[in-house]
Amino acid sequence: MRAVRRCGWFLLVALVGIAATACAGDGGPLDESTVTVFGPYVGADADRFAEVIADFESSTGIDVAYTGSVDFVSDLRQRALGNQQPDVAMVPQPGVVDTLVDDEVLEPLEIDTVRAVREGFGDTALEATPWNLRFAVPYRSNVKSLVWYRPDVFAENGWEVPQTLDELNSLANDIDAGDTMVPWCFSVFAGSSTGWPATDWIEDLVLRRAGVDVYEQWAQGELSWQAREIHDAFEEFRELVVDNERSAGGLRSVLQTEVSSAGDPLFADTPGCAMYKQASFAEDWFPGGTTVGPDADVDYFVLPTEAKDETSLVTAGDAAVAFADRPNVNRFMAFLASADGGRAWADEGGFISRRTDVDLDQYYDDADAGVAALLQTRTTARFDASDMLPAAVGSDLLWSQITDWLNGSLNLDDLLASLDEALGIED
Amino acid sequence: MSDSVADEPVRLTSLGTIAGWLGRFEPADPDADAVEAVEELLPTGSDTWPYLRRFTALTALSASIAAFGLLADSGAVVIGAMLVAPLMTPIIGASAATVTADNRRLGRAVLIIALGTFVAILVGWLVSFIAAGRVIDVRSLPTEIRSRTFPGLLDLGIAITAGAAAGYIQPRRSAISALPGVGIAVALVPPLATVGITLELGLGSDSRNAFLLYLTNLAAIIFSAALVLLASGFRPHDAEGRRSLWVRLATTLVAVLLVAIPLTLHTRSVIRDLRLRSAVVAAVENWDPDIEILNQQADVAGGRAEVDLLVAGRGDPRPVYQLAEDIGARFGGPVDLRVRYQSNELFVVSTR
Numbered sequence: 001m002r003a004v005r006r007c008g009w010f011l012l013v014a015l016v017g018i019a020a021t022a023c024a025g026d027g028g029p030l031d032e033s034t035v036t037v038f039g040p041y042v043g044a045d046a047d048r049f050a051e052v053i054a055d056f057e058s059s060t061g062i063d064v065a066y067t068g069s070v071d072f073v074s075d076l077r078q079r080a081l082g083n084q085q086p087d088v089a090m091v092p093q094p095g096v097v098d099t100l101v102d103d104e105v106l107e108p109l110e111i112d113t114v115r116a117v118r119e120g121f122g123d124t125a126l127e128a129t130p131w132n133l134r135f136a137v138p139y140r141s142n143v144k145s146l147v148w149y150r151p152d153v154f155a156e157n158g159w160e161v162p163q164t165l166d167e168l169n170s171l172a173n174d175i176d177a178g179d180t181m182v183p184w185c186f187s188v189f190a191g192s193s194t195g196w197p198a199t200d201w202i203e204d205l206v207l208r209r210a211g212v213d214v215y216e217q218w219a220q221g222e223l224s225w226q227a228r229e230i231h232d233a234f235e236e237f238r239e240l241v242v243d244n245e246r247s248a249g250g251l252r253s254v255l256q257t258e259v260s261s262a263g264d265p266l267f268a269d270t271p272g273c274a275m276y277k278q279a280s281f282a283e284d285w286f287p288g289g290t291t292v293g294p295d296a297d298v299d300y301f302v303l304p305t306e307a308k309d310e311t312s313l314v315t316a317g318d319a320a321v322a323f324a325d326r327p328n329v330n331r332f333m334a335f336l337a338s339a340d341g342g343r344a345w346a347d348e349g350g351f352i353s354r355r356t357d358v359d360l361d362q363y364y365d366d367a368d369a370g371v372a373a374l375l376q377t378r379t380t381a382r383f384d385a386s387d388m389l390p391a392a393v394g395s396d397l398l399w400s401q402i403t404d405w406l407n408g409s410l411n412l413d414d415l416l417a418s419l420d421e422a423l424g425i426e427d
Numbered sequence: 428m429s430d431s432v433a434d435e436p437v438r439l440t441s442l443g444t445i446a447g448w449l450g451r452f453e454p455a456d457p458d459a460d461a462v463e464a465v466e467e468l469l470p471t472g473s474d475t476w477p478y479l480r481r482f483t484a485l486t487a488l489s490a491s492i493a494a495f496g497l498l499a500d501s502g503a504v505v506i507g508a509m510l511v512a513p514l515m516t517p518i519i520g521a522s523a524a525t526v527t528a529d530n531r532r533l534g535r536a537v538l539i540i541a542l543g544t545f546v547a548i549l550v551g552w553l554v555s556f557i558a559a560g561r562v563i564d565v566r567s568l569p570t571e572i573r574s575r576t577f578p579g580l581l582d583l584g585i586a587i588t589a590g591a592a593a594g595y596i597q598p599r600r601s602a603i604s605a606l607p608g609v610g611i612a613v614a615l616v617p618p619l620a621t622v623g624i625t626l627e628l629g630l631g632s633d634s635r636n637a638f639l640l641y642l643t644n645l646a647a648i649i650f651s652a653a654l655v656l657l658a659s660g661f662r663p664h665d666a667e668g669r670r671s672l673w674v675r676l677a678t679t680l681v682a683v684l685l686v687a688i689p690l691t692l693h694t695r696s697v698i699r700d701l702r703l704r705s706a707v708v709a710a711v712e713n714w715d716p717d718i719e720i721l722n723q724q725a726d727v728a729g730g731r732a733e734v735d736l737l738v739a740g741r742g743d744p745r746p747v748y749q750l751a752e753d754i755g756a757r758f759g760g761p762v763d764l765r766v767r768y769q770s771n772e773l774f775v776v777s778t779r
Contacts, residue, residue, distance in 0.1 A: 038748070043763065050761070067755075069748040078746060 034063040035332045038079065039090030040072035040318070044284055048351065049090075051344035056335045062328045071192050073395040080105045085323035088332060090139060092318045093387040094130035095394045100321065106135045107325040109333060113137065116337040122356040130219075130383040136319035137337045140345070141354045143371050144200045144314040144384060146300040148276040150266060159274070161301045163308045165208060169240065175274045176246055185266050185273035186247040187257035188403055195399030197259055198406065199386040201241060201277065203314045205233040207382060208305045212312075219385035224425050225416040234405075234412055241277075242406060248272040255407055260285040266298070277303060279316065280371040284350050292367035302374065313374060313381040317354075393422045457660040461598035465661065468520035468597070469532055469539070482539060483546055485513040486616070490547035493620040494554035500569035505617050510607050512616040514543045518645065519597050522590070522652035525675050526661045528668030540645070547616050551623020568633070575621040576633040578640035579694040583647055583687060589613035590648030594655030613644050639689055646682040653679060699727040706757035707734055714750040715740060719771065732762045739771035 041049045046068045053064045067086070069075050073096055076089055080100055091097050100106050109117075117137055118126065131138050154161070157180070162168040172183035188195050207215045210229035217223040218230060241247060247254050248265040249272070265272025267287050276282070283292060290297045305312050320336045322329050335341050339358055345351035349364035352372045360376075363369040375381065386394045401418060404410035420426070457465075470478040489512035496504030517539040524533035563569060568576075589612040596602045596609065621637035653676060663669045703725045711718055722737040734754060738744075744766075751764040 046763075067748050067752055069746075069751075071747065075746045075748050 033328055034065050035088060035328050036086045037064055037066045037088045037090065037332075038072070038076060038086035039066065039068050040070070040092050041066075041090065042068040042070055045350065048345045048348045051348055052336075052341065055340065055344045056332060060331055060335075062331060064332060070190070073391060074192055076100075077391060080323070087324040087326070087329045088320055088322050090318050090320055091136070092316065093391065093395060094132070094136075094319070094383065095387060095389045096391045097132055097136050097319060097321055099391045101132055101135055105323060107322045107329075108134050109137065109322070109337075110330050113330070113334045113337045116334065120337065120339060120355045120357050125354040125356060128382065130388045131319045136321050137333055138354065139318045139320055139336055139342065141315060141317035141352050141375055142280045143302075143352075143374055144279045144316055145204050145303045145312065146278065146280055146282075146371075147303055148263065148266065148278060148282065148298055148300045149274060150271065150297065151294060151299050153271050153274060157274075162304050164304050165306050168304055172240060172246065172275075176244070181265075181271050182246055182248050182273050183275055184241050184247045185263050185276035186241055187249075187254050187259055187262035188406065189256055190259045193395070193399060195401075195403040195406075196386070197262070197278070198237070198402045199398060200279070200314065200384065201237045202230075202233045202402075203385045204277075204303050204312075205236050206230060206385070207312050207314055207380075208303070209233060209236070212380060212382065215382055215385065219382070219388050221389065221423050221425060225419040225423075226413070231412065231416060234416070238406075251406070255403070280352060280368075281350065283367060292365070311380065314384055315375065315381050316384040316387055389423070393419065397422050457598055460600060461659070462661075464598050464600055464603075465519075465523045465656070468516050468523065469535055479539070479542070482513050482516075482543065485511055486543045486546045487550050489513070489616045490550035490620045490623070491554055493547075493617045494551045494624055495558070497569060497571045497575075497617065497620055497624060498554070498558060498563055500571050502571060505571055505614075506611055508616055508620075509611045509614050512610060514540065514547075514615040515593060515606070515610050515613075515648075517543065518615075518648050519593050519652050522594060522649050523597075523656055523661060525649065525653045525679060526657045526663075526672065528663035528665075528671055528675065544619060544641070547619035548623040548626070551620035552627045553623070554620070555624040555627035568630075571617075572621050572624060572633075575618050575640055576625065576636040577693065577697070578636060578643055578690055579697055580687070580690050581694070582640055583643050583683075583690050586613055586644040586647030587651045587683075589644075590651035591655045593648060594652030595659070597652075598656070598659055598661070613648060615641065615644055618644070639686060643686045643690060646679065646686050650676075650679040650683045696727060700725065703727055703732050703734070703754075703758050706732075707736070707754055710750055710753040710757055711736070711738065713753055715745055717741060718744070721769070727760075730760055732758050732760060732764075734762060734764045736764070736766045737769065738766060739769040741771055744768045 037053070039049065046066065049066060049068075053066055056062065057064060073093065076091070076096070077099075079085055080103060085105060091100075097106070114133060117133060121129075121138065126133065126138075129138065149161070153159075157175075157178075159171060159174070160167075162171050175181065175183040186197065186201075188197050190196060203215075206218060206229060209232065210218075214223065214227075214229050218225075218227075223230070242251065242254060245251070249257060263276040263278060263282060263285060264287075266274075266276045267290070278285075283290075286298065292298055292300070302311050302313065320333060322333050339355060342351050342353055342355075342358075343362075346353075346358070346363055346368070349368060352363070352368055352375065354375050356376070358372075360369040360373055363372055386398055388394065389398065398419060401410060401415045405412060405415045489508045492511060493505055493508035496502075496508055517536045521533055521536035521540065524530070524536055563572075589609050592612075593606065593609045596606050618637045618641040622634050622641065625631075625633040625637060657676075663672055704723065707723060707725050708720065711720055718738050718740040720736060720738055722735075724733075724735040726733050732754065747764065747766050750766065751762050754764065755762040
């Protein structure tokens with residue numbers, strides 16, 4: 001009977017144990033020593049940037065709180081002017097940095113941080129940099145001029161990777177003439193940033209058709225948007241990519257499909273498009289497990305130029321700027337200026353830098369290393385022109401008007417004239 | 428020295444006093460009627476096959492009623508199925524065999540339970556095969572099915588108390604009219620029918636969850652009914668059986684604990700989701716008191732809050748990053764927020 005009594009106790013205690021549940025703790029307000037960072041990275045990119053932050057936190061003990069928004073540019077402008085500045089912002093447009101400098105809301109970098117940037121990037125990479133290096137730490141780079149395609153689909157249809165712009169036009173015509181798929185995957189819908197993918201196409205065409213000098217004049221606001229070269233690039237883009245339903249889903253899809261989903265038809269069992277021109281960061285939008293390479297699921301070629309032996313790149317990227325001059329903030333900026341500042345992201349994939357003190361074999365995969373090699377070896381590389389414009393034009397007016405032009409509610413001459421007017425350029 | 432200590436009066440704490448009282452408690456042997464009522468649970472000899480036929484038929488009918496009720500999203504029909512279900516009988520039989528250390532009866536009970544489990548799942552699968560494709564959308568399962576694919580600790584609590592009630596009622600014929608209530612409370616066949624339906628629909632995760640609910644009920648009923656039968660005086664007849672009693676009850680307890688682990692995790696996730704949802708509502712109120720939440724999906728996955736909101740308001744919305752930061756501060760972790768904003772404007776038109 002003693003065994004029975006012992007059982008009673010044991011089971012009574014067990015019953016109480018079974019009934020117990022635990023609750024998680026509450027979060028609290030941010031400590032004042034915390035460095036607040038605001039940027040455009042959301043979703044998977046935010047996760048990867050969080051790895052960078054974790055590296056910094058573990059080595060310094062300083063807490064960093066990151067917030068990312070797809071409406072980053074307009075939100076940042078509002079925060080900068082509304083006394084709600086973050087400590088640090090990761091800005092994807094040099095023009096926005098210039099505007100913030102003009103607004104006198106940014107803190108200059110410490111001299112050691114400036115020196116670290118110069119040593120890490122080298123003179124060649126910084127020669128044509130659009131960033132104001134007194135305030136900005138160049139961080140992540142990407143190449144806009146890539147055309148993604150499926151090697152298996154090209155092989156199946158007997159298509160060759162085009163070596164010149166004329167060959168690209170011929171290939172697009174051939175694909176269009178067939179009845180299996182359309183030449184392009186393309187869309188511009190991106191919430192308040194709708195329109196930006198179209199600007200990338202036009203910039204690439206200006207750089208290729210009109211040359212570096214004209215491109216630089218245009219990007220610096222020294223060439224009228226109504227100039228023949230710019231007008232022709234708009235027309236060529238529309239004819240090559242948009243008109244006559246040359247993009248998957250037609251104009252309706254161009255205007256309504258999320259930019260991050262624009263490439264989906266490329267990966268369908270029955271492909272909806274043959275080519276997808278999008279920046280190196282588009283790899284993040286591909287279906288999970290997609291491999292990149294000549295014998296893999298998808299590969300890329302650089303949008304060709306007029307001549308076979310030339311290559312030109314339109315590039316873009318992000319830079320860190322500081323709104324506060326506190327020791328913790330300065331340490332974070334110094335960290336981002338070092339080779340360690342991007343290592344955790346590069347380990348996860350999707351981070352490419354123009355730094356010369358990072359070896360190509362340190363990148364996540366061959367695709368990232370390939371794009372990094374492009375940045376290191378191509379001499380004709382120019383920064384995204386629209387990103388260099390003042391924010392009110394490059395990140396607002398241009399995007400909205402180019403969308404109106406695509407949907408037919410604005411004609412090209414009026415679009416170009418209004419941009420000249422906004423930039424104070426006389427025709 | 429040791430003698431003087433032994434002579435001192437023993438001082439007990441309150442807990443010790445209660446322990447002493449419980450230790451002295453020794454239930455009287457159950458009367459013959461109580462023993463007979465419990466032994467009748469598992470017929471033997473020539474009664475076995477008629478019982479099995481009756482058991483299989485009732486289980487199949489009950490599972491069929493339950494499956495149709497689940498697909499029709501009818502709580503009343505599902506309750507009806509619970510009243511027809513005969514599964515409680517072998518389960519209480521297993522409890523009684525556990526505390527009386529009757530291995531033969533225990534083995535028989537387990538086999539009958541396994542038979543009932545198989546039949547109920549099979550019937551659920553067949554009903555779904557015949558009817559489900561025509562009446563339900565797998566992306567939007569009926570509430571009656573969905574509610575059986577999210578077991579939590581509350582279900583464990585229900586099963587433990589219902590099992591205790593069954594263990595109390597079964598040996599007392601005067602209280603036997605209360606037994607159907609136990610069947611309704613604990614619901615054995617509907618989870619099995621749900622397993623069959625979701626298996627047929629290819630919803631493996633939902634199947635596992637529904638089966639976990641069934642296992643929860645099964646383990647908890649056997650355990651708590653055994654405990655109550657023990658308290659009612661049922662115990663092994665021989666010394667060897669008494670010695671093994673501890674092991675037997677510990678085994679049933681381990682089974683309960685094993686199902687309690689996923690239930691605890693699941694309950695924690697439900698609590699986290701509820702906390703997150705209230706944090707979202709409070710943050711939206713703080714963000715803009717005039718905003719109306721039209722639809723909210725908020726879940727915690729991997730420690731991160733994933734929030735999808737459809738809101739309506741007038742004018743331009745305030746910056747959404749402020750809402751995300753507020754949700755993050757209230758929730759206490761990273762947040763992925765998607766907000767769709769609708770302009771809430773009233774247009775009034777009259778024609779004459």
